[in-house]
Amino acid sequence: MRMANFRSSYGARRLALGVLFAILLGFFLLPQQLQALFQEIGGPVGWALSWPIRLVASVQDGIGETWSHYVALQDVEDENQQLRKELELLQGQNSQLREAASATDRLTALLEFKAQALPTMIAAQVIGRDAGNWHRTILLNKGSADGIQADMGVVTSVGVVGRVVKTTMATAVVLLVSDPNNAIAGLIQRTRDEGIVEGTTPGLARLKYIPLLSNVRAGDRVVTSGLVGGFPRGLAIGTITTIGKEEGALFQSAELRPEVDVNRVEEVLVIQSPYIPGEDGKSDEPLPKAKL
Amino acid sequence: MKIIVYVCAVAVLVAAQITLLPYISVWGVKPDIGLVMVCLVGLLAGELEGLLVGLFVGWAMSLFSAADLAASMVAKGTVGFLAGLAGRQVAQVTPLLMIGGLVVASTLASLMTMWSLKPNDQQDSWWMIRTIVMPQACFDAVVGGLCYWVIWSRVNLDRLVEGREV
Numbered sequence: 074m075r076m077a078n079f080r081s082s083y084g085a086r087r088l089a090l091g092v093l094f095a096i097l098l099g100f101f102l103l104p105q106q107l108q109a110l111f112q113e114i115g116g117p118v119g120w121a122l123s124w125p126i127r128l129v130a131s132v133q134d135g136i137g138e139t140w141s142h143y144v145a146l147q148d149v150e151d152e153n154q155q156l157r158k159e160l161e162l163l164q165g166q167n168s169q170l171r172e173a174a175s176a177t178d179r180l181t182a183l184l185e186f187k188a189q190a191l192p193t194m195i196a197a198q199v200i201g202r203d204a205g206n207w208h209r210t211i212l213l214n215k216g217s218a219d220g221i222q223a224d225m226g227v228v229t230s231v232g233v234v235g236r237v238v239k240t241t242m243a244t245a246v247v248l249l250v251s252d253p254n255n256a257i258a259g260l261i262q263r264t265r266d267e268g269i270v271e272g273t274t275p276g277l278a279r280l281k282y283i284p285l286l287s288n289v290r291a292g293d294r295v296v297t298s299g300l301v302g303g304f305p306r307g308l309a310i311g312t313i314t315t316i317g318k319e320e321g322a323l324f325q326s327a328e329l330r331p332e333v334d335v336n337r338v339e340e341v342l343v344i345q346s347p348y349i350p351g352e353d354g355k356s357d358e359p360l361p362k363a364k365l
Numbered sequence: 366m367k368i369i370v371y372v373c374a375v376a377v378l379v380a381a382q383i384t385l386l387p388y389i390s391v392w393g394v395k396p397d398i399g400l401v402m403v404c405l406v407g408l409l410a411g412e413l414e415g416l417l418v419g420l421f422v423g424w425a426m427s428l429f430s431a432a433d434l435a436a437s438m439v440a441k442g443t444v445g446f447l448a449g450l451a452g453r454q455v456a457q458v459t460p461l462l463m464i465g466g467l468v469v470a471s472t473l474a475s476l477m478t479m480w481s482l483k484p485n486d487q488q489d490s491w492w493m494i495r496t497i498v499m500p501q502a503c504f505d506a507v508v509g510g511l512c513y514w515v516i517w518s519r520v521n522l523d524r525l526v527e528g529r530e531v
Binding site for chain 2: 086088089092093096097100104108111112115118122125126128130133200201202205206207208210212238239244246248252254274276
C-alpha cells in the first residue's frame with residue numbers, strides 16, 4: 074500500500090503555492106498579454122508535439138485504410154467512395170449553381186460571385202479532434218507555417234465546416250459550425266433573408282435573427298452571406314428543418330441540419346483569401362488560384 | 366532526466382487524447398487522460414511536480430484545442446497541486462480512494478471550464494453538467510482508478526516514493 078508523500082519538503086510546497094499564485098495573478102491582471110505570450114511560445118512547442126500526433130494519426134489512417142481496402146469488400150468500397158465523391162461534387166456544384174442563378178437577377182452580384190467562387194485555398198487533412206469535451210473542433214495537419222491564420226474559413230466541396238480559431242506552426246484548430254461558440258453570417262437562399270448561424274449544444278446549428286415577415290420554411294437552404302470575412306458568398310451551410318416563432322419575439326429562428334457531416338470529415342480546404350472587392354467593384358488582388 | 370520523461374509522457378498523452386480517445390468516447394464524452402496523469406503525478410511526486418506538470422499538460426492540450434489557455438492551465442495546475450496536498454494528508458491511497466478523488470478533481474476542473482465558457486442560461490448549465498461534467502467525472506475516475514491499480518499492483522510504490530528527491 075502506498076504511503077503518503079511525507080518527504081515533500083516544506084520549501085517545495087511553498088514554491089508550488091507561489092507559482093500557482095503568480096500564474097493566477099498573471100491571468101487576472103494581464104489575461105490577453107499572458108495568453109498571447111504562451112501562444113507565441115507554444116508555436117515551436119506545438120510544432121514538436123505535432124509529430125507524435127501525426128505519427129499516431131498516420132498509423133491510425135494506415136490501419137483504417139487496410140481495413141477498408143482489404144478486410145471489407147474492396148470493390149464495393151471503391152465504388153461507394155467514387156459515387157460518394159461524385160455526389161459531393163454534384164451537391165457542391167448544385168449549391169453554387171443555384172446561387173449563381175439567383176445572383177444573375179442582380180447584375181452587380183454576378184461578377185462578385187464568380188470571383189468569390191475562386192478564392193485561394195489550402196488543402197489540409199484532419200489529424201485529430203478536440204482534446205476535451207467542451208468544444209467541437211478538428212485539428213488540421215497544416216498551420217501558420219503554411220499560411221493558415223485564425224478566422225480563416227474552412228470548407229469541403231459539400232459546404233462549410235467551420236472557422237480556424239488557433240494555430241501553431243504545424244497545426245490549426247478549426248471550430249466546427251456545430252459548436253455553440255461559432256457564428257457565421259448566413260443567408261436563406263430562396264428568401265434572401267440574412268441571419269447568424271450558430272451551433273447548438275446538441276451539435277446541430279441554428280439560424281438566428283430571421284425577420285418576422287420572412288416566409289422561410291422547412292427545406293430552405295442556408296448559404297454563407299459573405300458579409301463577414303472568412304467565407305465568400307454562396308457556400309452551403311445547412312438545410313432548415315424546423316422554424317421557431319416565439320410570441321413577442323422580434324425575430325424568428327430556425328434549426329438547421331449542417332450540410333457537412335462534421336464527424337466524418339477527413340480532408341478540408343482552408344480559404345486563405347476570399348474575394349475582396351475594390352471600390353470600383355473589381356478585385357484589388359490578382360486573380361487568385363487554388364493551392365491544392 | 367525526470368523532465369525528459371515528463372515531456373515524453375505529455376507528448377504521447379496529448380497525441381493519444383487527440384487521435385485515439387475520440388474512438389472510445391461514450392455518448393460523445395471521452396476521458397481526460399491529462400487530468401488523470403496530473404492527479405497521479407501530484408499524488409506520487411508531490412504538489413510542486415503536480416502543479417508544474419498540470420500547468421504544462423493544460424498548456425500543451427490547449428494548443429490543440431479551442432479551450433481557453435488560462436482556464437486549461439489553471440484547472441490542471443490546481444488539480445495537480447491539490448492532488449499533491451491530498452497525498453500528503455492521506456496515509457494510504459487505495460484505488461478506491463483514487464477513484465473518489467478523481468471524481469472530485471474532474472468535477473472541479475470541469476466546473477471551472479464550464480464557468481469560463483459562461484453558459485447562456487440555467488438550462489444550458491444543467492445540460493452541460495448532465496452530459497459532460499458528470500459522465501466525464503465517472504470516466505476519468507474509472508480510467509484513473511485502473512491506472513492506479515496497475516501501478517499499485519505492479520510497482521513498489523514505497524520504493525518509488527523513497528527514491529524521490531527531498
